[in-house]
Amino acid sequence: MSPADLLLYFFAAAALAGGVLMLIARHPMRVALALISSMISLAGIYAILGVHVIAVFQVLIYVGAVMVFMVYVIMLLDVRDPSFLERYGRAVLPSVALAAVLAVALGAAVSRGGMMSAQHLAALQPGSTGASFAVQPFSVEFLERYWLHFELTSVLLLAAVVAAIAVVKAGRRHDG
Amino acid sequence: MDRTQLLLTLSIALFALGLTGVMIRRNALVMLMCMELMLNGVILSLVTFAERTATLSGAVLVFLVFVVAAAEIAIAIPMVLLLSRQRHTLDVGAWSELKG
Numbered sequence: 459m460s461p462a463d464l465l466l467y468f469f470a471a472a473a474l475a476g477g478v479l480m481l482i483a484r485h486p487m488r489v490a491l492a493l494i495s496s497m498i499s500l501a502g503i504y505a506i507l508g509v510h511v512i513a514v515f516q517v518l519i520y521v522g523a524v525m526v527f528m529v530y531v532i533m534l535l536d537v538r539d540p541s542f543l544e545r546y547g548r549a550v551l552p553s554v555a556l557a558a559v560l561a562v563a564l565g566a567a568v569s570r571g572g573m574m575s576a577q578h579l580a581a582l583q584p585g586s587t588g589a590s591f592a593v594q595p596f597s598v599e600f601l602e603r604y605w606l607h608f609e610l611t612s613v614l615l616l617a618a619v620v621a622a623i624a625v626v627k628a629g630r631r632h633d634g
Numbered sequence: 635m636d637r638t639q640l641l642l643t644l645s646i647a648l649f650a651l652g653l654t655g656v657m658i659r660r661n662a663l664v665m666l667m668c669m670e671l672m673l674n675g676v677i678l679s680l681v682t683f684a685e686r687t688a689t690l691s692g693a694v695l696v697f698l699v700f701v702v703a704a705a706e707i708a709i710a711i712p713m714v715l716l717l718s719r720q721r722h723t724l725d726v727g728a729w730s731e732l733k734g
Contacts, residue, residue, distance in 0.1 A: 466637065470644045477651035477671055486663050493667050496648075500674055503641070507685045512696050519700045524670070524707045531711050532663060539661075539724050546658050547727065553657035561650035568642045591685070591693055599690045600697070607694070611701040618705035622712050629716035 466506050472499035484545055486532045494525050509591045641682040648675030662714050662724045666707070673703055 476496025483489045497520050504513035600608065648671055655668030677696060684692020714724070721728040 463637070466640070470640060473644060474647055474651075477648050480664075480668060480671060481651065481655050481658070486661055486667075489664050489667055493671060496671065497674060500678060503644075503678070504681055507641075507681065509681055509685055509693060512681055512693055515697060515700055519704055520670075520674075524704055527707065527711060528663070528667065531715065534715075535663075535718070535724065544660060547660050550658045554654055557650045557654040557657070560653065561646055564646045564649075565643060568639055568646065591690070596690060596693055600694055604691075604694050607698060611698060614705055615701065618708045621709050625709065625712045625716060629712075629719065 462506055466503060469499040469502040469506070472496070473503070486535075487529070490525060490529050490532060494521055497521050497525070511591055511593055511596045638682060638686055642679055645675045645679040645682070648672070648678065651675075660725050660727060662717065662726050663711075665726065666710055666714065670703070670707070673699075 473496045476492045476494075476499060479492035480489050480496070483492055497516060501513045501516040501521075504510075504516060652668045652670075652672030652675060655671065656665050659665055659668065677699060680692060680696055680699070684690075684696065717729070718724045
């Protein structure tokens with residue numbers, strides 16, 4: 459087993475452990491930290507796969523923007539909230555059973571392996587073999603072929619900002 | 635187990651863990667974070683297939699999904715905060731009348 463494979467197993471185990479900790483931890487801050495560790499492990503996996511652009515975006519956007527926002531909000535909240543003390547709702551066992559059934563069904567499909575065989579993936583391939591995921595080819599492809607989508611994301615973000623402000627204002631009016 | 639199978643299994647496991655979290659936890663913010671975990675699992679499978687088939691458009695799609703997820707969180711968190719201000723709790727049981 460090569461060192462890269464060892465690292466891959468390590469990061470996969472870390473991501474899983476973070477996910478399990480999210481279910482067990484009581485305080486939302488610990489849940490957030492477990493989610494952050496899971497996301498950073500996923501970024502490590504992307505880096506091992508050679509998709510460096512996405513590894514960087516994972517850390518920058520998810521950990522750097524989304525989770526920092528989440529942590530700020532948790533710090534603003536009241537720690538005596540009853541949902542902080544009692545972790546689980548009523549339907550724990552049925553929910554776990556349902557998720558387990560889903561996981562087993564999907565896992566069986568993966569372990570049969572028909573859809574990931576090399577021939578099948580090669581058939582999916584649109585001819586651009588050996589595309590490298592380095593920053594330069596990604597940026598060139600992104601801004602030459604997908605510039606319209608890039609511009610549309612800025613419109614989407616602007617709409618999200620306006621919507622967030624509108625939501626906060628509506629809440630103020632409701633409070634009186 | 636080869637690499638693709640390992641990563642797809644991990645992505646399924648993360649998705650199932652996140653789904654369990656959304657269903658069993660009571661805190662609205664924790665449920666939001668578990669949804670992020672589900673999204674991360676799906677993105678992992680997307681990246682795996684993009685890397686296996688060497689398609690750059692897959693990486694572009696992942697970037698767009700990141701942006702949409704950031705916009706989603708930017709709207710979802712103010713809504714959760716407003717709801718918690720109305721009922722003075724983050725417990726989703728406080729809104730059980732929304733079941734209809």
